[in-house]
Amino acid sequence: MASTFQFLDDIAVADLAFEASGGSIQEVFQGATNAVIESLANPDTIGATWQQAVGREDEDPAALLFDWLSDLVYWKDAAGVVFSKADVRLTQHAAGVWKLNARLYGEPVNGSTQELRADVKGVTKHLYRLARDGERWTARVILDV
C-alpha cells in the first residue's frame, strides 16, 4: 500500500483539513508530508535548487509527525521557499524512540513560474490524530491558513 492523502471537506470551515494513510508509519508520514507540500504550491511547478536536511526524534510518533510538519511551515517562512518534494525516512531505535531523517527540496518563491496555493501558517492540534488500525496507518491534520 502506497502513501496517499485526501483533503477533507467538512471538518475545518476556515482552514484546510486532510487525511493521510499508508501501509506503514513511514508511508503515512510521507503522505502527510506530501499533503502539506501540495497545500502550499503545486510541486510539479517547483524546482529543487534549495535543500535542507531535517532530523528529529521522539518517543511519541504523533508528536514527531506534528513537529516535522511544523518544520515544513517553518522553513517555508524562514527560507522563503516552497517545496517540490521531501524524502522522509523513519526508523525506530532501541527504547522505542522514533527517529526521522528527512531531506526537503524546493526553491525560492516565485509567483511568475510557480503555481502557488495557500500560505499555511501552522499545524494545529484540533482533531489531530495518528492512528494504526491493523496494517493501515492514518493521520488526520488541520492546517491553519
Add this chain to the structure above:
Amino acid sequence: MKLNTHMRVTRISNEVWEIAPSEKPGMLVPARIYATPAILESMDSGVFEQVTNVACLPGIRRYALCMPDGHWGYGFPIGGVAAFDVRSGIISPGGVGYDINCGMRLIRTDLSHEDVKPRLEQLMTELFRRVPAGVGASGFVRLDRSSFEQVMINGARWCIEQGFGWHRDLECIEEGGCIAGTDPSKVSDHAVSRGINQLGTLGSGNHYLEVQVAASDRVFDKDIAAAWGITGHDQIVVMVHCGSRGFGHQVASDYLKVFEKAMRGYGISVKDQQLACAPFQSVEGQDYFAAMNCAANTAFANRQVITHQIREAFSSVFGLSAEEMGMELVYDVAHNIAKVERYPEGELVVHRKGATRALGPGSADLTPRYRATGQPVICGGSMETGSYLLVGTEGAMRETFASTMHGAGRTMSRAQAKKTIRGDQVQRQMKQHGILVKAVSLSGLAEEAGFAYKAISEVVDSVDRAGITKTVAELRPIGNIKG
C-alpha cells in the same frame, strides 16, 4: 427553531441567546450568543460546544460570549469574547487566535470613483506590485534581529520613525499602534526567523487589500461618518485586513506547547486541548502576554508599512502626494488579541478572537479624536459583498466587554468552495460586477468566493439591533488584492 446543538438555548431578546451553566458540567458562567434567529439557526455545532467550553475556564467573569459572525475555531469559537479576572483568571492563546492582532485598517481619500475608474487597472497593478501577498512573500523592509526587536517593542511608532507614515496616523490606531508590556526575550528564535522578512506583507487566506467606494446613499450616520472623514459622494477608501503573519503564529504555537505542560502543574483541566491556558499571573502566563504583545505590535507595524506602500502606489498612479489626496487613516483595530481592561468587576483580561473592541462615546480609553463619536469598528465582508464601518456604543461597554463582530464569518469550507467554483470563474464573475481582482493564487481565490460567507448585512444588522454597535456606512468593493 432548529439549532445545531442538543443544549437548551434560551431567548433573552431577539438578538441575544443564552445557554445556562446547567447545560454542561463545569460551566462557571452562562454563555451568550448575539445573533438574529436566522443566524443562530445557521451556526455550526462548534459554536455552541466551544462557547460553553470557554465558560468553564477558571476566573471567567459574567458570560462567555459569541458574536453573530461566530463559527468553529481552535479552542475558542471565532467571534468569541471572554474576560478573566487578572488575579484568579487565566490567559489562553486559543482565546486570541494564531494570527495575533489580525485586524482591519481603513484609509480615506479625497478621490471619487469617477477619478479612479479610468486608472483602476493601473492602480491595482501598482498595489499588487508594492504590497507582497501570498505564500512565502517577503517585504521590502530589511531588518536585523535588533531592529526587529524595536518593531516588537514600538509597533507602528517604529514605522513612523523610519518614515513609513505620518505622526498623526498613530492617533488613529488602537493603543496608538504600540502596546506596552512587551519583552522580545520571550519570543523564540523560530518566531523571529519566520517573521523577520515579512513586514509589509499581506499573507493569504482571508486577508486582503481592497479599494472600496462609499456612496452617499450607503452612509447611514452622516455626522459620525463626516467626523471620521467619510463624506460619501462615491468616495474612494482603502481597507486592509492582515495580522502578524508567521511570527504571530509561531508565538501562539510555542506557547500552546508551554501551556499544555504548565496546566498540569496548576491543576487546570480544559475541555479541548486548544484551550490550553495558564494563570494570567503565572510565569508562563506573563511570558505569553509579553510575547503576544510583541506580535501585536508587529501586526500594527505590518499594517503601517502596507499603508505607506498604498500611499506610494496612489501617488505614483495619480501624480499627487498622499497628503494632497487626503489619505488619512480612519482607524486601525485589532480583532485577535487579549488586553487588560477595567470594568465594574475590576481589571479583566479580555480575550477577543474574531471580535472587535467597540468603545462607546465618552470612553476615557479613546483619544480625543474619537471621544465624541465612539470608536470606529471596521468589519470586512466577503470580497464580493462589501464591508461596513460601525461605531462602538455604551451598550457594548455595558453588555459585551466593549466588543462586537469583526466580519462576515464563513459558512462553507475551503475545500467545498474549491469544488463549487474555479478561481478564474470567480475572477471573471467579479469583473462583471465591477470588481477587479488581483490574486497570487487562483485556488485561494475560489476558496474566498462570496457564497462561502454569511451575508454580512444580516450580521451587521444583528449587532445594530442588539445595540452593541451602530452602522455608520457600507463600503462597496471595486478592487481587491488577495494572497
